[in-house]
Amino acid sequence: MAICGNKVYEWSNFNNPQERMSNITQVGVGKANRYALSDDGRLLFWSDDPQSIKELMGNVLSFSAGHSGLLIIRNDFSLWKLETKNLLGFGEAVSDLSSHIANNVLSAKVGDSADYFITREGSLFVKGRAHRGQYGDGRLTSTENFVQTASGVADVAAHTGHALILKQDGAVLGTGGNIYGPLGNHGYGDKAVEWGLILNGASAIATGSSHSLAVKPDRSLWIWGRNEGLDPRLVMSKVDAVAAGNSSTLVLGSGALWQWDTGGKPKMIMKCLN
Numbered sequence: 001m002a003i004c005g006n007k008v009y010e011w012s013n014f015n016n017p018q019e020r021m022s023n024i025t026q027v028g029v030g031k032a033n034r035y036a037l038s039d040d041g042r043l044l045f046w047s048d049d050p051q052s053i054k055e056l057m058g059n060v061l062s063f064s065a066g067h068s069g070l071l072i073i074r075n076d077f078s079l080w081k082l083e084t085k086n087l088l089g090f091g092e093a094v095s096d097l098s099s100h101i102a103n104n105v106l107s108a109k110v111g112d113s114a115d116y117f118i119t120r121e122g123s124l125f126v127k128g129r130a131h132r133g134q135y136g137d138g139r140l141t142s143t144e145n146f147v148q149t150a151s152g153v154a155d156v157a158a159h160t161g162h163a164l165i166l167k168q169d170g171a172v173l174g175t176g177g178n179i180y181g182p183l184g185n186h187g188y189g190d191k192a193v194e195w196g197l198i199l200n201g202a203s204a205i206a207t208g209s210s211h212s213l214a215v216k217p218d219r220s221l222w223i224w225g226r227n228e229g230l231d232p233r234l235v236m237s238k239v240d241a242v243a244a245g246n247s248s249t250l251v252l253g254s255g256a257l258w259q260w261d262t263g264g265k266p267k268m269i270m271k272c273l274n
Contacts, residue, residue: 001027001034002243002250004257004272008036014259017270021053028065030084035065041075056082057098066110071117072098079105079117102146111158117146122168124150132161133193136175140193150195157207159244164212165195166205172198172214180210180226188230198224199232208244211262215239221251227263236266 001010002017008024009017026037035056036044043060046053057072057080064071070082082098101117102125108117114128114135125146126135133140137149150173155166162176162183173195174183181188186196199222202214211225214232221236226247239253251258251266258266 001029001036002252002257003027004252004270009257009270010034011269014267014269017257026062028063030065030070031067033065033084035063035070037063043072062107064108064110066112068110068112068115071101071108071110071115073105073108076103077105077120078103079108081115107155109156109158109163111163112160114158114163115146116156116158116163118153118156122152122154123148124153124156124165126163132177133187133191134158134161134163134176136163136165136173136193136195138193155205157205157212157244159207159209162207164198164205164207166202166214170201170203170217172200172202172205174198174212181228181230182207182210182212182225184212184224184232185230204242206242206244206249208248208262209246211244211247211249213242213244213249215242219253221253223249225262 007022008020010020011017023039024036025039028035033045033047041060042058043056044053059075061073061075069084072080079101080098104120106118106120117125126149127146130139130142135149152168153165154168157164164174175192175195177191178187184198186192201216203217204215206213214222219239221239222232223235224232241252243250247261256268257270259269260266
């Protein structure tokens, strides 16, 4: 799913995107459901039929969707975890499905093996599996509660078994499983158990299961990982936003939506009209 122009489009593989809705500020895909955040703060979801959209929660600022559930930041900057396995039979009050995690939260990401959130002061907290070094503080066993493992953090991106952080000074660091290179040279071939530098001078990050990306302030896009090499290399310019999946990359830039698999070249799949 992507927001192209002022409309939401949905597709699978490299099929033609289909228009679904408008007046949306964020979209996401979980294990069985699709999610969209309306411009008036309502978090919506549906499975296969977009005509069967239901509202999960109001007063939502942002969210992160993954196989293991949803992390939701509300307008008061409180963070909530919502279990999604019961959503298809949704009839319970949201309060029965969600749990409050923290306050004063700026950003949060579901990593499917571990969850991450950043406070408005830039402190990073982690909870979940630690066997691949997902916490970034050297530990290899999980904790009962969220623990702080970094400071001065502006954003976090996570996938199964690893994570990247974007520091407030533009440095990109990574930790966790690195068999295929999503952390570059840091712990390549096995894992990194502590946050380690990958590159400097970034303004945005994304990561898939085995590759990662960074956007620099000049809107240049850099890629590394499986089928791409361990050293970040320039792959596109004039980039506005980027996302990554298992092996694919999705980019908004130059007035268009682009998609490709690792090792391939960017392919324009549609123009974005305002």
